[in-house]
Amino acid sequence: MQKVIKLQSVELTHKKQLELSDARIEAKRIINKFILPNIDSCEDNGQLQQKVYNDIRKESYLPSQVLLNLIRSSFHLKQKSAETRNIDRITLDYNIPRACKMFMLDDKKLCFAITVKPRHRIVIPIESNGSVIRFQKQIDNGWKMKQIGLTNRNEIIATIEKKKVRKNYKNILGIDTNSNNVSVTALTPQGKIMKQLYLGKNLYDRKAKILKRKAILQSHADKGSSKAQEKLRKLSRKVRNINKNAVGEISKQIHEIAEKYEARIVFERLHKFEANKSKAFNRKVTLIPFHMLTMTTAIRSVDTGVPMGYVDSYHTSKWCSGCGSVNPPHDSSNYAIYRCGNCGLVVNSDRKASLAVAVKKFAERKEYFQFSAKRVPVNALFRGDESNVIQATENAVSLSDPKEASCL
Numbered sequence: 001m002q003k004v005i006k007l008q009s010v011e012l013t014h015k016k017q018l019e020l021s022d023a024r025i026e027a028k029r030i031i032n033k034f035i036l037p038n039i040d041s042c043e044d045n046g047q048l049q050q051k052v053y054n055d056i057r058k059e060s061y062l063p064s065q066v067l068l069n070l071i072r073s074s075f076h077l078k079q080k081s082a083e084t085r086n087i088d089r090i091t092l093d094y095n096i097p098r099a100c101k102m103f104m105l106d107d108k109k110l111c112f113a114i115t116v117k118p119r120h121r122i123v124i125p126i127e128s129n130g131s132v133i134r135f136q137k138q139i140d141n142g143w144k145m146k147q148i149g150l151t152n153r154n155e156i157i158a159t160i161e162k163k164k165v166r167k168n169y170k171n172i173l174g175i176d177t178n179s180n181n182v183s184v185t186a187l188t189p190q191g192k193i194m195k196q197l198y199l200g201k202n203l204y205d206r207k208a209k210i211l212k213r214k215a216i217l218q219s220h221a222d223k224g225s226s227k228a229q230e231k232l233r234k235l236s237r238k239v240r241n242i243n244k245n246a247v248g249e250i251s252k253q254i255h256e257i258a259e260k261y262e263a264r265i266v267f268e269r270l271h272k273f274e275a276n277k278s279k280a281f282n283r284k285v286t287l288i289p290f291h292m293l294t295m296t297t298a299i300r301s302v303d304t305g306v307p308m309g310y311v312d313s314y315h316t317s318k319w320c321s322g323c324g325s326v327n328p329p330h331d332s333s334n335y336a337i338y339r340c341g342n343c344g345l346v347v348n349s350d351r352k353a354s355l356a357v358a359v360k361k362f363a364e365r366k367e368y369f370q371f372s373a374k375r376v377p378v379n380a381l382f383r384g385d386e387s388n389v390i391q392a393t394e395n396a397v398s399l400s401d402p403k404e405a406s407c408l
């Protein structure tokens with residue numbers, strides 16, 4: 001995966017500015033003379049390169065790698081009409097380490113030495129600011145410099161990359177989204193709960209306040225107050241922003257936990273919510289936009305490499321992790337509690353549901369839990385027509401006591 005960070009150069013000397021400006025003029029000349037006249041007859045930039053590179057090489061003093069990058073980065077101009085092909089703001093790209101070297105001065109100042117022409121380098125010192133700190137943090141975390149781009153204002157666009165170390169992800173992070181938080185459980189194939197915690201707790205409080213205000217404004221708006229209507233519009237924008245930020249944050253935390261415990265991320269499938277159409281339920285569920293959360297988490301997976309999947313939500317909130325029997329998801333006297341009528345287990349219902357999601361995924365994958373004194377049947381987690389899924393298994397898991405697990 002790759003990231004891009006913009007770095008500010010310090011005010012350069014007049015001589016350096018001239019040399020960089022010359023390089024830019026030369027690059028534009030190349031584009032005008034060789035690239036633009038040929039771009040429309042080429043299908044891709046490989047073809048363009050084949051057609052023009054040798055001719056360019058014969059007459060341009062720019063380093064070969066810079067020229068190759070120039071051909072590649074100019075190819076997108078093909079999509080624009082001839083009149084709108086503006087090349088004033090092109091960046092010159094220098095690959096590391098051949099055309100550009102990164103180093104530190106004694107005073108910890110970050111510098112790039114770029115090869116503007118063969119055997120001639122220009123040193124560009126970077127302004128020490130927040131971007132540099134962020135940049136160096138990434139380098140310390142194992143990111144490697146790949147390329148820098150020099151903009152027309154002599155800013156540095158640094159491209160860094162990190163090669164993924166393929167992990168095993170033998171554990172599972174079960175996720176249960178509830179009306180007021182997201183509960184997660186990291187479970188090993190041996191049935192040991194490594195971590196249980198809640199995410200997005202403060203989101204509930206913030207949104208509860210807003211919903212209250214919304215109800216008051218709505219009653220004013222219903223009576224015809226235009227001021228209240230305007231405020232309502234602002235409020236829904238605010239809610240959208242809160243959602244977006246909260247989902248981004250929760251999804252990031254999910255990935256961090258999954259990474260740390262080498263666990264694949266498992267959500268329940270949506271129809272739990274579709275199936276339950278009661279008004280109160282839907283109002284609660286929208287407190288955490290489930291679809292947005294799974295989407296954001298899935299997109300993040302592409303970058304982090306943590307696998308993500310789903311299980312059917314059938315009985316995940318009803319299944320008892322103590323004995324495998326089925327009970328109401330919430331205790332009648334306390335909504336937050338799950339109470340088993342069979343074995344007497346009393347646990348937090350959300351934590352237990354996220355544990356059930358993880359257990360169910362292991363059961364589906366038929367990877368479980370060989371050694372244990374206490375085995376819990378999993379049949380109740382599957383619908384009758386899915387019995388073939390579990391027949392090949394021993395129909396039971398061994399679990400460590402969920403009450404022992406650490407919880408924030």
Ligand SMILES: [Zn+2]
Pocket residue numbers: 320321322323324325340341342343344345
């Ligand atoms: Zn039980």
